[in-house]
Amino acid sequence: MSFLKKHYRKVWDSSVGDYIEKHSGFKIDRMRGNEVLDLLFVDSKDGEGFHIRDSNFYSEQEGKHRVNTLWVSLLTIVSSPYRYVRYGHTGWDQYSPIGKWLQERIGTVDNVTKEQVREYVNKDGYKKIEDMSALQALEKIFGDSEYCNRYDLLHTYKSESNTWQQRLNMFWAFPVVMICKPFRYVLYGHTELDHTTKFGRWILKAISNN
Incomplete structure (x- = not known):
């Protein structure tokens, strides 16, 4: 169950x-x-x-x-x-x-x-x-x-030690990331988020402590 x-x-x-x-x-x-x-x-x-x-x-x-x-x-x-x-x-x-x-x-x-x-x-x-x-x-x-x-x-296993605000942000961050994936693939050749771009830093800060 x-x-x-x-x-x-x-x-x-x-x-x-x-x-x-x-x-x-x-x-x-x-x-x-x-x-x-x-x-x-x-x-x-x-x-x-x-x-x-x-x-x-x-x-x-x-x-x-x-x-x-x-x-x-x-x-x-x-x-x-x-x-x-x-x-x-x-x-x-x-x-x-x-x-x-x-x-x-x-x-x-x-x-x-x-x-x-x-x-x-x-x-x-x-x-x-x-x-x-x-x-x-x-x-x-x-x-x-x-x-x-x-x-x-x-x-x-335990969930990541993120805050309730960061978990709430997941509800808008996930659709935004999915919509942006095709554009990121064309521009950068990949769709992964990291700290090398402003968009990546903004999303990661919104949903995690990384």
């Missing part, structure tokens, strides 16, 4: 191992399956850390949750401009009162537990997770060329 996440994107299967190493400091090739499972579910504060999503979430929703999903989606779309300017993001999460309330209306999204993942790996695997290498366990959990993934690893 993307509208219930402040900032996230899926980590693709081929990058899961590298992503975990980068954000944990541990070497995957030195770990066992149960160790990497513990690492994925280490306690995090304010949503910082690894997030695992059940890719079968929609099929497990009850009828009332699917009905609620319709108006929650509409609410998210309508409130997106205000939320972007005010907070720097457009989605919700379970770390705010309204996000938690909305999450309950559509069914629990972040309900994946370590024991659920362990049971999933062990139930039809040729090895128990304790006997797997970390890489084998990750392939079983998140999928590869042989497995269809049951779970997705989500990357959470």
Whole structure:
């Protein structure tokens, strides 16, 4: 449910191992399956850390949750401009009162537990997770060329540290930049903005701290 996440994107299967190493400091090739499972579910504060999503979430929703999903989606779309300017993001999460309330209306999204993942790996695997290498366990959990993934690893990230005025300026700056792109290509041979022109400096100052 993307509208219930402040900032996230899926980590693709081929990058899961590298992503975990980068954000944990541990070497995957030195770990066992149960160790990497513990690492994925280490306690995090304010949503910082690894997030695992059940890719079968929609099929497990009850009828009332699917009905609620319709108006929650509409609410998210309508409130997106205000939320972007005010907070720097457009989605919700379970770390705010309204996000938690909305999450309950559509069914629990972040309900994946370590024991659920362990049971999933062990139930039809040729090895128990304790006997797997970390890489084998990750392939079983998140999928590869042989497995269809049951779970997705989500990357959470923070918005840039711009001000609400700069975010508001994005609403007029983006159309202006798009309109000017053909002319900039003809004049300069490229459409990128930088500090070498007055136009570039003006736009960049309006929308960012760079």
